[in-house]
Amino acid sequence: MSNLSPGNDPAFDQTGRIVIQPNGRPRPLSPHLQVWRWHITMTASILFRATIGAISVGAVIGVAWLAAAAFGPDAYASALAIAGSGVGLIVGFGLTVVLFSFLLNGGRHLINDAGQALTLKPADLLSNIAVWGPVPLAVLFWGVLFVAGRVSL
Amino acid sequence: MNRPAQYRNGVRVSEQHGAGEWTLEKIALFLLMPLGVWVASTAFTLSGAGYDAVLQWFASPLNAALMAATALIFFGFASLAWKVIIEDYIHKPGSKTLLLGLLNLVCLALAAASVFFIVRLALGSAPLPAGFGI
Numbered sequence: 001m002s003n004l005s006p007g008n009d010p011a012f013d014q015t016g017r018i019v020i021q022p023n024g025r026p027r028p029l030s031p032h033l034q035v036w037r038w039h040i041t042m043t044a045s046i047l048f049r050a051t052i053g054a055i056s057v058g059a060v061i062g063v064a065w066l067a068a069a070a071f072g073p074d075a076y077a078s079a080l081a082i083a084g085s086g087v088g089l090i091v092g093f094g095l096t097v098v099l100f101s102f103l104l105n106g107g108r109h110l111i112n113d114a115g116q117a118l119t120l121k122p123a124d125l126l127s128n129i130a131v132w133g134p135v136p137l138a139v140l141f142w143g144v145l146f147v148a149g150r151v152s153l
Numbered sequence: 154m155n156r157p158a159q160y161r162n163g164v165r166v167s168e169q170h171g172a173g174e175w176t177l178e179k180i181a182l183f184l185l186m187p188l189g190v191w192v193a194s195t196a197f198t199l200s201g202a203g204y205d206a207v208l209q210w211f212a213s214p215l216n217a218a219l220m221a222a223t224a225l226i227f228f229g230f231a232s233l234a235w236k237v238i239i240e241d242y243i244h245k246p247g248s249k250t251l252l253l254g255l256l257n258l259v260c261l262a263l264a265a266a267s268v269f270f271i272v273r274l275a276l277g278s279a280p281l282p283a284g285f286g287i
Contacts, residue, residue, distance in 0.1 A: 049238065052234045052235070052238070053238075054255075056231050059227055059228070059231065060263065061261065062267075063224075063266055063270070064267075066267060066270035066274070067266070069207050069208070069211070069272055069274055070270040070274055070279025070280065070281050071283065073281075076203075076207065077204065084201070096196070099189060099196075100191065100193070102185075102189060103190065103193075106185065106186060107186060108191075109182065110182055110183055121184050122170055141197065144197075145197065147199075150201045151201050
């Protein structure tokens with residue numbers, strides 16, 4: 001077995017990642033979520049996919065809002081009552097988190113797609129902003145709305 | 154089909170339409186960044202606003218045009234982004250084709266509905282009858 005180098009010989013393995021394949025050859029296990037040490041860039045990447053799903057739901061709610069306005073004052077009053085209810089406010093807060101997440105994480109994605117900020121420190125910084133930034137921004141958004149008396153419980 | 158493989162920066166260039174869709178998705182996302190900030194500020198402005206205030210807001214052609222642009226670009230982006238997600242997880246050719254078809258249908262319907270409502274609101278058309286009068 002000429003392919004047995006210290007690199008993939010179970011006897012020398014210190015990572016626990018070398019497995020014996022069905023054909024009897026030792027091979028490193030495919031990289032996967034359970035194998036890699038967790039890193040913030042992974043969270044940012046997964047959250048962006050989740051954000052795309054969530055903001056699609058938000059867009060459907062947005063179209064429903066347009067429809068409510070187009071169907072006249074009564075329909076719009078009903079929509080406003082739903083939006084101002086407890087559940088409506090919770091969903092509204094969630095949607096602002098999602099919108100800010102889309103902006104910050106989408107911005108990170110665009111920068112990384114341009115081949116920029118791919119070394120450890122800048123990538124970590126952008127990922128941290130994308131992961132944590134939406135929450136304080138949404139709290140600020142709703143905080144100002146409540147303080148200004150534009151929205152109330 | 155038998156074109157020689159092409160490389161850019163040592164990376165093989167896609168032979169079909171993958172690269173074009175990737176670029177389109179990035180352009181859409183880029184355009185959605187300022188539009189998203191505008192949507193956030195609009196949501197702030199119109200939070201808790203009544204029917205008359207909303208109609209007044211839509212009477213501004215700039216607001217209506219930006220809203221229509223946001224809807225069209227977003228649903229275009231959504232169809233490309235969801236296409237990537239579906240292609241990542243659904244490998245059965247029949248199911249994949251079916252889901253991609255449904256996806257485009259839904260995105261197209263939502264984009265068309267958005268523009269329909271926005272145009273009516275911008276023109277100050279009479280409210281639609283409940284259930285479209287059917």
